[in-house]
Structure formats: structure tokens, C-alpha cells
Amino acid sequence: MLFPLGTAPGPHPRLALELDTAGDGLPVVLWTGLVPGAASTTGLPRVPYGPGMPLLGEHAHGLFTRPHLRGHRLGEDGSTGRGWSTRFVLEDVAEVGDHGTALRIAAHDRQAGLGLVTELESVPGGALRVRHTLTNTGAGRYLLEGLEVVLPVDDRCVESLDFTGRHERERTPQRRTVTDGLWLRESRAGRPGLDAATMLVLGTPGFSPTAGAVVAAHVAWSGNSVLRVERDAATATTLGGGELLQPGEVALATGEAYTTPWVCFAAADDGLDGLAAVWHAWQRALPAHPEHQPVVLNVWEAVYFDHDLERLHGIAERAARVGVERFVLDDGWFRGRRDDTAGLGDWWVDEEVWPDGLDPLIDRVRGLGMEFGLWFEPEMVNPDSDLYRAHPDWVLATGDRVPLLHRHQLVLDLTRPEVFDHLLERVDAVLSAHPIGYVKWDHNRDLLEAGSGPRGGAPAVHEQTTAFYRLLDELRARHPRVAWESCASGGGRIDLGVLERVQRVWTSDMTDALARQQIQRWTTQLLAPEYVGAHVSSPTSHTTGRTLPLDFRAATALFGAFGIEWDLTRAGEDDLDRLADWVARFKRLRPLLHSGRVVRPESADPAVLLHGVVAADRSEALMAHVQLEESAHNRGVAVRVPGLDPDATYHLAWEGPVELTHVSMSAPLPPDGPTDGVAVAGRVLADRGFWLPRRRPETVTLVRLTRA
Numbered sequence: 001m002l003f004p005l006g007t008a009p010g011p012h013p014r015l016a017l018e019l020d021t022a023g024d025g026l027p028v029v030l031w032t033g034l035v036p037g038a039a040s041t042t043g044l045p046r047v048p049y050g051p052g053m054p055l056l057g058e059h060a061h062g063l064f065t066r067p068h069l070r071g072h073r074l075g076e077d078g079s080t081g082r083g084w085s086t087r088f089v090l091e092d093v094a095e096v097g098d099h100g101t102a103l104r105i106a107a108h109d110r111q112a113g114l115g116l117v118t119e120l121e122s123v124p125g126g127a128l129r130v131r132h133t134l135t136n137t138g139a140g141r142y143l144l145e146g147l148e149v150v151l152p153v154d155d156r157c158v159e160s161l162d163f164t165g166r167h168e169r170e171r172t173p174q175r176r177t178v179t180d181g182l183w184l185r186e187s188r189a190g191r192p193g194l195d196a197a198t199m200l201v202l203g204t205p206g207f208s209p210t211a212g213a214v215v216a217a218h219v220a221w222s223g224n225s226v227l228r229v230e231r232d233a234a235t236a237t238t239l240g241g242g243e244l245l246q247p248g249e250v251a252l253a254t255g256e257a258y259t260t261p262w263v264c265f266a267a268a269d270d271g272l273d274g275l276a277a278v279w280h281a282w283q284r285a286l287p288a289h290p291e292h293q294p295v296v297l298n299v300w301e302a303v304y305f306d307h308d309l310e311r312l313h314g315i316a317e318r319a320a321r322v323g324v325e326r327f328v329l330d331d332g333w334f335r336g337r338r339d340d341t342a343g344l345g346d347w348w349v350d351e352e353v354w355p356d357g358l359d360p361l362i363d364r365v366r367g368l369g370m371e372f373g374l375w376f377e378p379e380m381v382n383p384d385s386d387l388y389r390a391h392p393d394w395v396l397a398t399g400d401r402v403p404l405l406h407r408h409q410l411v412l413d414l415t416r417p418e419v420f421d422h423l424l425e426r427v428d429a430v431l432s433a434h435p436i437g438y439v440k441w442d443h444n445r446d447l448l449e450a451g452s453g454p455r456g457g458a459p460a461v462h463e464q465t466t467a468f469y470r471l472l473d474e475l476r477a478r479h480p481r482v483a484w485e486s487c488a489s490g491g492g493r494i495d496l497g498v499l500e501r502v503q504r505v506w507t508s509d510m511t512d513a514l515a516r517q518q519i520q521r522w523t524t525q526l527l528a529p530e531y532v533g534a535h536v537s538s539p540t541s542h543t544t545g546r547t548l549p550l551d552f553r554a555a556t557a558l559f560g561a562f563g564i565e566w567d568l569t570r571a572g573e574d575d576l577d578r579l580a581d582w583v584a585r586f587k588r589l590r591p592l593l594h595s596g597r598v599v600r601p602e603s604a605d606p607a608v609l610l611h612g613v614v615a616a617d618r619s620e621a622l623m624a625h626v627q628l629e630e631s632a633h634n635r636g637v638a639v640r641v642p643g644l645d646p647d648a649t650y651h652l653a654w655e656g657p658v659e660l661t662h663v664s665m666s667a668p669l670p671p672d673g674p675t676d677g678v679a680v681a682g683r684v685l686a687d688r689g690f691w692l693p694r695r696r697p698e699t700v701t702l703v704r705l706t707r708a
Contacts, residue, residue: 113138
């Protein structure tokens with residue numbers, strides 16, 4: 001059988017599996033690959049890789065690679081090591097969902113005392129997500145060590161791509177050749193982390209943003225996770241992942257079950273941009289997807305902890321003048337919070353700083369026509385806080401030993417009902433007392449020695465993650481008009497699990513536009529641009545000390561969820577006027593930027609970065625030529641535009657902002673645009689592109705293409 005069955009839910013190719021259900025064991029995956037969209041998948045014979053790969057790899061079937069299920073049973077007599085090797089027998093294969101878009105496979109192993117249900121679901125855009133549910137049907141506890149979703153991939157996929165990073169440098173790509181053996185990427189920080197792998201991509205040799213066959217796995221989970229690729233001499237190359245479980249973290253009593261996170265798979269035959277388009281189409285079909293992403297001003301880099309009402313009023317007035325739609329008050333508004341060493345956990349408005357409460361600021365912001373947003377960090381606590389002094393046992397710890405401090409804070413144990421209820425009551429009370437339309441939800445430290453006191457200090461990252469989801473879900477239900485942002489020291493909690501619940505992410509604490517070019521470029525490999533918070537910072541970056549022109553900073557922010565992180569009371573009138581022009585440009589282009597396909601054509605010049613967005617109906621596009629530094633030559637670059645209608649013609653126009661004559665030792669362009677008045681075929685633009693000369697360093701040239 002070929003899954004998905006029936007008719008595809010859209011025009012795009014879908015990732016599909018060919019499953020052999022003839023035996024008595026779990027189905028064997030004979031083939032993984034793309035099938036055409038909007039067409040029947042019946043009657044599509046496939047050539048299997050060879051013997052195939054069981055949907056759950058088991059030692060009993062002669063598999064000597066890393067087992068997909070790892071665990072053992074504690075006998076009632078105290079014995080250990082029972083049920084460590086399984087051989088599941090198939091019970092049922094049921095087609096569920098509309099048009100055969102989901103499959104449910106049930107199996108059991110009576111000797112091991114385990115039941116297994118595997119769910120496969122085809123989602124909008126062509127991706128596939130899979131998860132397992134393991135139930136203990138035997139006597140005694142079953143200690144689960146790991147359960148992963150793994151699929152075989154095409155043997156032509158011999159190169160891999162994943163990501164690493166650090167604070168203020170998230171999602172740095174790294175590549176390697178796939179060789180025999182096991183390659184693991186583990187996240188043990190209680191969140192995906194600043195060095196998150198994000199996804200694991202396998203592809204044909206030399207795959208790039210615009211070329212090559214690629215397949216990727218992503219774990220839709222905000223806690224610990226693992227991604228894996230494995231190849232040995234006897235079986236196919238496999239790709240997958242799941243939750244990384246700490247020792248003893250999941251111990252199933254009789255009748256209890258554990259469900260893995262969804263492990264998401266996507267594929268494309270037109271490179272990394274095609275893969276990104278699959279992920280983006282799925283996100284745009286999510287119920288929580290933002291219908292409209294307002295222009296944000298966040299005051300963090302403007303005032304830090306100095307919450308002076310008159311100064312904030314001045315910033316709000318200038319924000320309204322330039323066209324801001326959402327004003328966000330960041331850290332420092334709550335009791336005892338004069339710096340980052342105190343106050344976390346005490347979620348009451350600070351009466352000393354705000355003697356009349358937040359209403360005077362909120363009323364002013366709303367009176368200026370802007371929505372008001374507020375910062376929280378509910379999962380954290382400072383030792384210097386009333387909450388910690390009253391309840392020092394409310395933090396995650398392995399016992400009496402308090403974990404090392406990081407950023408002067410510890411992590412609250414959300415698995416305790418009293419902690420969960422306290423946080424729910426406090427955040428709900430603030431949101432209920434004020435007309436707040438937006439919450440920036442931060443998470444500023446990794447989970448170290450994350451044990452739960454009621455469990456004797458046993459590992460609790462799994463339960464902590466599910467409790468975070470429950471807390472956020474309950475607050476969303478109580479305040480359906482509030483939009484939510486996921487922030488974790490910047491981009492430390494970016495995954496498809498949290499993305500089902502939020503409307504925006506804070507991409508990175510790095511707001512230097514030059515550094516942001518690469519961070520945003522690779523963040524959009526997973527996230528649609530409308531989620532990717534991108535702010536125009538002050539002229540001199542507070543993170544790097546580098547001074548950059550306003551046009552470069554604004555053009556960098558243009559392609560994400562546009563915002564401002566700048567004390568506008570320090571901006572001159574000319575800068576405010578220029579910033580207002582950029583805000584207006586973003587609003588005019590927002591429908592295209594937040595619905596189109598991201599394209600990242602290769603540049604022949606390493607000093608130049610090229611990227612853009614092509615409308616879903618191919619009627620228009622916006623391309624950016626980013627001159628990062630001095631070029632080594634005067635040849636300029638050809639800007640190719642993939643994804644246009646090859647049979648249509650397009651008019652090209654200069655969108656700005658750089659003066660086109662600002663080029664040294666090279667022929668200037670016409671003042672009205674690179675090919676003003678010329679209609680160019682989409683096929684030519686994709687194959688040959690249009691030429692732009694060398695530009696000055698730290699400049700962006702924008703070109704708009706419109707179908708004739």
C-alpha cells in the first residue's frame with residue numbers, strides 16, 4: 001500500500017511511504033519519496049530499496065543498528081532486563097481522516113507486554129508527521145529509555161545539513177558527508193537551545209537552496225530531543241528522531257502509555273527553498289497562524305530597566321508617528337525588578353515604579369492607536385524574590401542541592417500543581433486587569449539538573465515541557481484575543497511544537513543587521529517569514545558596537561515580522577521620517593512578504609547575499625541584493641529569480657533604498673531602475689537573471705518584479 005492514500009489535499013508534491021503489510025509483523029517501509037500533488041496515488045509502482053525497513057526497527061528482525069525502541073521491564077519480583085527485545089504483531093491498519101490523509105497502525109507484543117500504535121498524517125503543504133504511542137499491557141513497570149520515529153531514505157542522499165549556534169548567533173549551518181555509522185544530534189538543555197540542530201537534512205551531492213533532492217526530519221517538541229541519521233553495510237540509510245529521555249524519566253505502570261512528539265518529515269526535489277516552502281505551507285494552515293502581523297516597537301533596547309513614564313510616553317508618541325501598530329513593554333515592570341538579579345516570580349505591577357499602575361501608559365498607547373503588549377518569564381524565578389523566599393522547594397532540582405545559577409535565576413517546577421496554579425493565576429490576573437493584546441513569553445536559561453521534588457528529584461524535563469504547553473494552552477483559552485511570542489534568550493525555543501501555540505518568535509538577541517542577515521536566512525529554512533521577529537535597532541548596535549545605516553537596518557528587518565528596537569526619542573527628525581517611509585513600505589509589501597515563497601538564489605560573489613519572496617500566484621516578487629562587504633572584483637552579480645511563471649513577462653522596478661548611482665569603478669544603473677521599462681520573461685529571469693553592479697558595503701538594493 002502507498003500512504004498517503006486517495007487524493008492529495010493540495011497542488012504540491014507530497015512525501016509518501018510505500019508500506020508492505022503482508023507479514024504478521026509491523027509494516028515494512030519499502031520506499032520513501034515524493035508523489036505528485038492533486039493526483040491519485042494509486043497505481044504508482046515503486047522499486048523497493050531492498051529488504052525494506054520495519055516501521056519500528058526491531059532486533060528480532062535482524063536489525064543490529066540503534067534500536068528505535070529501547071527499554072526494559074521491572075518484574076514484580078524485582079528482576080530487571082525483561083522485555084528489552086520486542087517483536088510486534090500487527091493487529092490493524094486503519095485509514096482515518098479526510099481523503100486518506102491519516103493512517104493508524106496498531107500492534108502488540110504479548111511476551112513483552114507492550115502495545116504500539118503508530119499514527120501517520122499527511123499535512124497541508126506535503127509534509128508527513130509520524131508518532132508512536134507505547135502502552136504497558138504487562139505486569140510491573142516498563143522503563144522506557146527511548147522511542148524514535150525512523151524512516152529509510154533514498155541512497156542518493158549522501159550529504160547532510162543541520163545547524164548549531166550560540167547566544168546571538170543561532171542557526172549556523174554545518175554540512176558533512178553521510179558515512180557508515182550513526183550520527184546523533186542531541187538537545188539536553190530542556191529546550192531546543194541556542195545551538196539547536198533545528199532539523200536534519202539529507203540530500204543529493206551538492207544540494208543548495210535552488211537545486212538537489214532533499215529530505216528533512218524535525219522533532220516538533222520544546223524539550224529535550226534527538227535527531228539521527230544512520231547507515232550500515234546491511235540496511236538503508238535512515239533518518240529520524242524523537243524525544244531524548246533522561247534515566248527513569250518515563251516509567252510506565254500497567255495500563256499507562258507514552259506518546260512521542262510528532263516527528264515531521266518533508267522532502268523537495270528543488271533544493272532547500274523547496275523544502276522551506278513545504279514547512280511554510282504547513283505553518284500557514286495552522287489554526288494559530290497569524291492572519292496579520294502588526295509592526296512592533298519593543299522598548300527593551302531603548303530603556304532596559306529604566307521605566308520612566310514620561311520617557312515611555314515620548315517613545316510611544318514617536319512610535320505612533322512612524323506607524324507602529326503594537327507597543328511592547330519589556331522586562332522591568334513587576335515587583336522588585338530593577339535589574340536582572342531580582343524579582344522574577346513576583347508577577348505584580350511594581351507600586352514604587354508604577355504608583356498608578358500600568359494604566360497611564362496603556363491608555364496613552366491605546367489612545368495613540370496602538371495595541372499594548374507585555375513581557376513575562378513565567379517559568380523562571382530569582383533567588384532574590386518573595387516567591388523563592390516563601391517557596392525555595394518550588395524549583396527544579398535533583399534533591400537538596402540547588403542547581404548552579406545562570407543569569408541569576410532558577411527554573412520553577414511546573415509539574416507541581418501548586419506552582420502551575422500559582423503561575424496561571426498570576427499571569428491571568430495581569431492579563432484580565434488590563435487590555436493587553438500581546439505577550440512576549442521569555443525563557444532565559446537552560447534546564448540544569450531538572451529534577452522534580454515530589455518525585456524525589458527524578459528527571460522531569462518531559463513533564464515540565466507538557467506542563468508548559470498546558471499552561472500556555474489554558475492562558476490562550478482564557479485570553480483568545482492575545483497574540484503570543486516565543487522567546488528563549490533569543491532563538492532558544494523555536495520548534496513546530498511551540499509554533500502551534502504562538503504567533504511570533506524572537507529570532508535572536510542579536511539585533512545587529514549585518515549579523516542578522518545570516519541568522520534570519522537560516523531561520524526561515526524552518527519558519528515562515530511572518531513568524532520571524534526582525535527589528536530595526538539603534539544606529540550603533542548594543543550587541544556588537546557596530547554602526548550601520550538606517551536603510552540597511554530597515555531593509556534587513558523588512559523580510560520578517562517587522563519591528564523596531566530603538567529609543568526613538570534619540571532619533572532625529574530626518575531619521576523618523578525615513579523610518580516612517582520604511583514602515584509604510586513594509587505595510588504595502590506585507591501581503592507579499594507574509595504569503596509568498598522564500599527564494600535564496602546563489603550569488604557568484606561571496607560578498608553578496610541574494611534573497612527574496614515570490615508571490616504564491618507568481619504575479620510579483622521582491623528581490624534583495626545585500627552587499628555585505630567589499631567585493632574582490634567589479635563584475636557585479638546576476639540576480640536570478642526562481643519560481644516565476646516561465647511563460648509570463650515581468651516589469652522590473654527599483655524599490656530602493658540605495659541610490660543606484662552609488663557605485664564606484666563600475667557602470668551606474670539608470671536612475672529609475674535596473675531595467676526600467678523592460679519586460680523580461682520569467683524563464684529568462686530564472687535562468688539568466690538581471691544584473692546588478694558592485695554596491696557599497698552594508699547596503700541593500702531592492703528590486704520589485706510585477707507580471708505584465
